[in-house]
Amino acid sequence: MGRQIYDVIVTGAGPSGMMAAISASSEGANVLLLEKNPSPGKKLLLTGHGRCNITNIRIMDNFRETYHENARFLTSALHAFSPEDVRAFFASIGIPTHEEDAGRIFPDSQKASDVCRALEDAVRKNGIELLMESPVTSVSPAKDPSGDLWCVKTNDSEYTGRSVVIASGGKSFPHTGSTGDGYRIAEDLDHEITPIRPALAPLFLASFSDPMTDRCEDCGAEFTLAGVTLPDVGTALSVDGKTVARSRGDLLFTHQGVSGPSAMSLSRYLPTDTGKYPEGKVRLIVDLLPDISEEEVGKNLLSAMTDNPNRHMKRLLCETFHFQEKIALLLLGETMDLSANQVTKKMRNQITEKIKRCSFDIEKCTPLDMAYVTAGGVSVRQIDPKTMGSKVKEGLFFCGEVIDIDGVSGGYNLQNAWSTGRAAGLAAASFSRREERRE
Ligand SMILES: Cc1cc2nc3c(=O)[nH]c(=O)nc-3n(C[C@H](O)[C@H](O)[C@H](O)COP(=O)(O)OP(=O)(O)OC[C@H]3O[C@@H](n4cnc5c(N)ncnc54)[C@H](O)[C@@H]3O)c2cc1C
Numbered sequence: 001m002g003r004q005i006y007d008v009i010v011t012g013a014g015p016s017g018m019m020a021a022i023s024a025s026s027e028g029a030n031v032l033l034l035e036k037n038p039s040p041g042k043k044l045l046l047t048g049h050g051r052c053n054i055t056n057i058r059i060m061d062n063f064r065e066t067y068h069e070n071a072r073f074l075t076s077a078l079h080a081f082s083p084e085d086v087r088a089f090f091a092s093i094g095i096p097t098h099e100e101d102a103g104r105i106f107p108d109s110q111k112a113s114d115v116c117r118a119l120e121d122a123v124r125k126n127g128i129e130l131l132m133e134s135p136v137t138s139v140s141p142a143k144d145p146s147g148d149l150w151c152v153k154t155n156d157s158e159y160t161g162r163s164v165v166i167a168s169g170g171k172s173f174p175h176t177g178s179t180g181d182g183y184r185i186a187e188d189l190d191h192e193i194t195p196i197r198p199a200l201a202p203l204f205l206a207s208f209s210d211p212m213t214d215r216c217e218d219c220g221a222e223f224t225l226a227g228v229t230l231p232d233v234g235t236a237l238s239v240d241g242k243t244v245a246r247s248r249g250d251l252l253f254t255h256q257g258v259s260g261p262s263a264m265s266l267s268r269y270l271p272t273d274t275g276k277y278p279e280g281k282v283r284l285i286v287d288l289l290p291d292i293s294e295e296e297v298g299k300n301l302l303s304a305m306t307d308n309p310n311r312h313m314k315r316l317l318c319e320t321f322h323f324q325e326k327i328a329l330l331l332l333g334e335t336m337d338l339s340a341n342q343v344t345k346k347m348r349n350q351i352t353e354k355i356k357r358c359s360f361d362i363e364k365c366t367p368l369d370m371a372y373v374t375a376g377g378v379s380v381r382q383i384d385p386k387t388m389g390s391k392v393k394e395g396l397f398f399c400g401e402v403i404d405i406d407g408v409s410g411g412y413n414l415q416n417a418w419s420t421g422r423a424a425g426l427a428a429a430s431f432s433r434r435e436e437r438r439e
Contacts, residue, residue, distance in 0.1 A: 006032045006129075007432035008425070009152050009161035011136040012182070013040035015414055016400025016421035017167030018119045023425030024165075025126040029432055032159055033128050034152070036135035036177050040123070041116040043169065043176035047414065052112035054090065055083040055418065056411035058103030067407050067416070068268070073380040074405060077388070077419040083411075086418045093118045104411050139164050139185050141393065147435055150395060162432035163395040165388075165424045170374025170401040171196055182402035183377065190392050192379040198371030199268035199406040200413075203284055205257035206276075206363035225253040228326050229260070234290035237266040238283045238359075245269040247408075248290060257363070258284065261409040268375045268406065270365045282362040288331075288355050289321065297321075298352040305348065309341035313351075316340055321355070331355060373413050377404040387427030388420050395431055399424040 008024040010017045013035035021033045033040075047053060059078065064071045087097050087105060095118045096108045107115055123130050134154040142151040142160065152159045171180030183193045230251040237245045249262035257263075263284065271282060289297055304320040305311075311319075313335055317328040329336055331354045335347050343351075368374065378398050382391045388403075390396040399420040407413045 003160060005149065006030055006159065006161040008032070008163050008165060008428040009034065009150065009159055010165040010167055010425075011139070011152065011185075012036075012166070012168040012177075012400075013120075013123075013130065013132075014167060014169050014178070014400060014417070015041065015044050015119070016169075016417035016424075017165070018123055019418050019421030020165045020167055020397075020399050020425035020428070021128045021130075022119070022122050022126055023422045024429040025128050027426060027429035027433075029429035031126075031128045032161065033123060033130045034134040034136050034154060034159075035130070035132050036181075038132050040120050040130070040132070043173055043178060044116050044119075044414075045112050046173070046176065047112050048106065048411075050112050051106055051110045052115045053104050053106060053411040053414065054097060054115065055086045055105045055415040056103045057083045057087075057099060057105060059083055059412065059415060061103075065408070066410075066412050067405060068375075070380050070405050073383075073385050074416065074419065076385045077423040078415070080386075081419045081422040083415055086415065089418075090115070090118070093122045102410060136168070136181065136185070139166070139189065139396075141395075148395065162435040163397065163428040165397040165399060165428050166378075166402055167399050167421065167424070168402055170377065172198065172201075172368050172371040172374045174369060178374075178401070180374075182398075186378045186398070186402070189390075189396065191382050191390065194376045194379050194404045195272070196368065196374055196376040197268060197272050198270070198366050198368045199373040199375035200264045200409055201267040201366035201368075201371035202254060202259040203257045203263050203267060203270075204363040204366060205284070206279070206361035224255075225326055225330065226255045228253045228324060230286070230288065230327065232290070233262060234287035235262040235266060236285040236287075237269050237362075238285055239269075239271060240281060243285075249409075251286065258360075264372070265408045267366055267371065270362070272365050274365075276364050277362060279361060284360045284362055286358045286360075288323070288327070288358060294352060294356045297355050298349070301348060301352055301355075305340035305343065309339070311340050313338055313340060313343060317351075331358065372409075373406045374401055375404075375406045377402050380404055386423065388424035389427055389431070395428075395435070397424040397428045397431075 007029035008031045010021045010033045138153045142149045150164045166182045168182035169178035247262045247265040250260045252260035314328045400417040
C-alpha cells in the first residue's frame with residue numbers, strides 16, 4: 001500500500017486549528033489534525049470563565065486599539081470571515097449565540113464545553129482525521145519525486161502533506177497545551193519571532209500591605225482591598241514617568257494586585273525586565289471618575305464639605321461619589337478620622353488628586369504562564385494577510401495566537417483564531433489542489 005499523502009496537515013486542535021481543518025475539508029481537502037493533548041480545545045474550555053466569549057460584533061469600533069500595532073494585518077481575514085459570519089457558522093453547527101454588553105457574543109447555552117463539542121463534532125462529520133496525544137516535534141520540507149511535500153513528525157510517527165497549517169497557539173496557560181512549540185517550529189523554518197510577552201495578565205502591585213491593607217477606623221482591624229471591584233474606571237500605565245498605555249473598564253483588586261479588563265489590557269506594555277522593578281519605575285494610575293474633570297471633582301468635594309461640615313470624611317466621600325467604604329478609606333489616608341471642617345485646603349486638593357490619579361507601584365512583570373494571551377509571535381511581515389501563507393516557505397500556513405497578533409478582552413482573541421483559521425484552511429486546501437495538479 002502506498003504512503004498516504006494528506007492535502008493539509010494541521011498542528012494543534014485549538015479553536016484556530018479546528019477552524020482551519022473544517023475550512024480546508026469543506027473545500028474537499030483530506031485533512032489530518034494533530035493534537036498533543038488527549039482532547040481538543042483545552043484552552044477553549046476555559047474561555048469567558050467557562051461561558052466562551054466567542055466574538056464581538058463591535059469589532060470595527062476601535063479596531064486599531066483592539067488589535068494594537070498589527071491590527072492592519074487582520075483587516076482582510078476579518079472582512080472575509082467577520083463576527084457575523086462566525087455567528088452564522090456556529091448557528092450552522094448547532095450553537096446559536098446572543099449579544100451581551102459591549103457587543104460581546106456568547107453561546108445561548110452559556111457553555112464553552114458546548115462550543116468545543118460542536119467544533120469537534122464538525123471536525124469528525126467532515127471526515128477529518130483527528131489524532132490525539134500526537135505532539136508535533138518537527139515540520140520540514142521533504143523533496144519527493146511526486147512534488148514538494150512536507151514531513152510532519154510526532155514523537156512516534158511521521159506524516160506527509162502537501163501543506164501544513166501551524167495552529168499551536170501561544171505560550172501562556174501552558175497546562176492547556178500551548179507551550180510555544182509553534183515558535184520553535186517556525187524559527188527552524190527561517191521565520192522571525194517577535195519577542196514573546198504576557199498580554200491580558202493581572203498586575204502585581206508592590207508593597208501590597210501598604211496601601212492595599214489598611215486599618216478599619218471603627219474596630220482598628222486591618223482590612224484588605226482584595227475582592228473590591230471598581231466598575232468602569234480609567235487606568236494608565238506609566239513607565240519612568242511616561243504614560244505608555246491607557247484603558248478603561250472594570251478593575252478588581254486581588255490578593256496579589258489587580259485584575260479585570262482595564263488592568264489586564266495594560267499588561268502587554270509592561271517592561272519585560274526580570275526581577276523586581278526599581279521603586280516608582282512602573283506605576284498603575286487609576287482614575288476613579290473618568291467622566292468628570294479634576295476641576296469638577298474638586299468643586300463637588302468642596303460643596304459637599306461646605307454643606308456638611310460635621311460629616312465624617314469617609315461617609316461624605318461615599319455619599320458624594322458613591323465610592324465603596326474601602327475605597328474611601330484608601331483615598332483618605334491620614335484624613336481618614338477627620339470630619340469635613342477639620343480638613344485643610346491642601347488635604348482636600350490631595351484627596352481630589354487621588355480620586356483622579358490614584359497610583360500604585362507595580363512590582364514586576366507578570367509571568368507569561370499567567371497571561372490569558374501571548375503577545376508577540378511569528379512576524380506578520382512574513383505572512384500573507386489574505387491567505388495566512390508564509391512568505392518564506394511555500395505551502396506553510398499559520399493561524400491563531402502563534403501569529404504576532406493579540407487583542408484586548410471581549411471576544412477579540414477568539415475572533416482572531418476563527419478568521420485566521422478560516423483563511424489558512426481555505427488557502428491551504430487551494431494550495432494543495434494546485435500541487436496535486438502539478439504531480
Ligand atoms: C482563561 C482564559 C480565558 C480566555 N477567554 C477568552 C474569551 O472569552 N474570548 C476570547 O476571545 N479569548 C479568550 N481567551 C484567549 C483565547 O482562548 C485564545 O486566544 C485562543 O484559544 C487561541 O486559539 P489558538 O487555536 O490559536 O491556540 P490554543 O487555544 O492555544 O490552541 C492550540 C492547540 O495546539 C495544541 N498544540 C500545541 N503545541 C502542539 C504540538 N507541538 N503538537 C500538537 N498540538 C499542539 C495545544 O495543545 C492546543 O490544543 C482566553 C484565554 C484564557 C487562558
